[in-house]
Amino acid sequence: MRDYLRTIGAGEIAPGAQLPPESVLCETYGVGRSVVREALQALDAKGFIIVRQGSVAVVAPKYDWHVLDADFLEVTDAEEYFVLLQEARELLEPRLAAIAAARASDSAIDEMAQLNEQLASTKDSPAEHAELDIAFHDAVARATDNAILVSMHSSITGLGQRSRSASASVPGAIDRAIAWHEQIIDALRGRDAVGASAAMHLHLRQVREELGRIERPTQEEHTP
Template sequence: MAEPMLFDAIPQAPNLRSGLVNTLIAQIESGDLAPGQRLPTEQEIVAATGVSRTVVREALAALRARGLITTRQGLGAFVAKDPLPRTFSILPDDLESIDEVLRVLELRMGIEVEATGLAAERRSDAALEQMSSRLDALEAAVRAGEPGSEEDFGFHRAILAATRNANFTRLFDTFGSAMIPRQWTRLDRMTVPEREKYLARMQREHRAILAAIEARDVKAARRAMRSHLTKSYARFETLRDKAGRGD
């Protein structure tokens, strides 16, 4: 007996696989798809969502890799008996649409704003030197036309390290540079003046964070990090809107 269809057609997002994965994860987490329940067949999912069979297979493979579903030869796919993921990670493949980048930025706000306040309170001179050197490396990378993701990640990680709470850096290391989705910036398409303007704006925000941490001004440090991430969020919203208009 076929399982009932539990989802409508997914939005025609830039990455359909991610859209279907997110839809199925939401249904597993909400209990709409219960542990041990058989998933609809590939053809039924195609009919319900409007995506291709290839997209369905890629989405199911992603769910298997996360331990959320299992497959049985000749029987189909089933929700795992213990479907809740034991570890959490963000991989580059998870950031294939701007909406997903925005969700990561929301997560970063929740983590980094508080951490930056702790860094301002607890930082050492060595930690300040580490942050400053990371900013110098970031500036050199961007001037050279490189994305600078690793260097940007290094700066934000140095702030977390300054909290002297290893749980912050352990969490950030789980995500790696996927937390800094610079692939959307496309520095290679910028003219030299555009790149300089981008660099000046980004470094101005970063330097404000560093200055507040150096001054041990907890409130200013939190405010500077929130401002930086909020402005990043707004820039990605603008990119999404432009993409929607076909600009």
């Protein structure tokens, strides 16, 4: 399954293209028909292929793919989706901050402040920074006391882990994130919905700019 996730994600098999028949897949991977069918059903459930009884499976249209699936993100070039992730975050998170300003408990805001203090000690570890940054934004989402919004926000954190680790490599990125978090916290403490939303929006714009500054490997660096 992971092999086909990678090839589909890389565009090596285009939407609408047929996968090999089950018999060929069995021979290629040295497994039984039940194993192949289980793998195809899993890909179908994730939206990457369309399985129809009595016919060969085909690659599904790209808009049906569950691109936030953890297995897919592990085997594909997640950077392709960073800009799309930012669009989603910029739509969702400023509104989360505005709602949190009205509903957040003092203890929830204190939790955000503690997480932001911890961020200052992770400047040499992009992975740790990513985990703490996600925890901070998750705390903002939970402060809305809206289970649907929390679930929506949680659905993008897998890709968010990858994008945050990448953007944290930009010089000064972590310091800027900490400063914007402080502004968000101040607005939440002041029950300032407009200010919290604006601070979150500007913070995410800063993240977008940093993602645009990530140094990507050249073709020579990709070549063994």
